[in-house]
Amino acid sequence: xxxxxxxxxxxxxxxxxxxxxxxxxxxxxxxxxxxxxxxxxxxxxxxxxxxxxxxxxxxxxxxxxxxxxxxxxxxxxxxxxxxxxxxxxxxxxxxxxxxxxxxxxxxxxxxxxx
Amino acid sequence: xxxxxxxxxxxxxxxxxxxxxxxxxxxxxxxxxxxxxxxxxxxxxxxxxxxxxxxxxxxxxxxxxxxxxxxxxxxxxxxxxxxxxxxxxxxxxxxxxxxxxx
Numbered sequence: 001x002x003x004x005x006x007x008x009x010x011x012x013x014x015x016x017x018x019x020x021x022x023x024x025x026x027x028x029x030x031x032x033x034x035x036x037x038x039x040x041x042x043x044x045x046x047x048x049x050x051x052x053x054x055x056x057x058x059x060x061x062x063x064x065x066x067x068x069x070x071x072x073x074x075x076x077x078x079x080x081x082x083x084x085x086x087x088x089x090x091x092x093x094x095x096x097x098x099x100x101x102x103x104x105x106x107x108x109x110x111x112x113x114x
Numbered sequence: 115x116x117x118x119x120x121x122x123x124x125x126x127x128x129x130x131x132x133x134x135x136x137x138x139x140x141x142x143x144x145x146x147x148x149x150x151x152x153x154x155x156x157x158x159x160x161x162x163x164x165x166x167x168x169x170x171x172x173x174x175x176x177x178x179x180x181x182x183x184x185x186x187x188x189x190x191x192x193x194x195x196x197x198x199x200x201x202x203x204x205x206x207x208x209x210x211x212x213x214x215x216x
Contacts, residue, residue, distance in 0.1 A: 035180065036179045058177050059140075059142060062177075063177035063178055064173065064174045064175060064177070064178050065173045066172045067173075071164065071189055072169060072186055076184070076186045077185040078179075078182065079182070079183050081177050081178070082177075
């Protein structure tokens with residue numbers, strides 16, 4: 001994982017991230033269309049306060065954050081844009097610790113250009 | 115513009131799906147005719163409420179796809195409950211919608 005993303009996650013949550021198997025990140029290995037990349041993040045970690053999604057290769061890596069309440073199950077999905085092939089990082093914040101999962105997505109056609 | 119929402123009870127959890135109509139301009143694209151950059155225009159915040167309580171809040175960046183799709187699961191609501199949604203974009207334009215749990 002790049003140190004830039006680590007830093008961005010650290011700035012958002014005030015804690016350095018640590019990679020964890022408990023964070024399940026579901027993205028396609030190859031995205032034919034970078035304009036629409038489906039992504040799902042779920043975790044078995046209890047009392048999740050926040051989930052955020054980063055795309056390393058995008059000009060603005062932070063794609064979305066989700067603030068959860070006790071009524072929410074820690075499982076969210078959305079669709080994001082990716083400019084080029086890069087790592088996608090999901091960060092889960094719970095009880096003062098930031099857990100992350102990373103996966104590379106190969107993009108055939110970028111979704112940020114004109 | 116309106117937020118389309120669906121909420122379905124599955125076992126103990128309610129699966130909520132949202133579709134918001136929005137162009138989600140990144141601010142990086144260049145207008146082919148004028149050569150000027152198209153200014154960023156995207157949804158910044160989406161909030162879901164149930165029985166007057168805020169249960170879900172999401173901050174979106176320009177990297178979320180056009181016509182954003184969001185899905186999440188709730189514990190608590192039962193069939194017949196209404197879940198309402200609201201969103202606001204970076205020009206301050208608000209949008210809202212609701213879904214009844216089925």
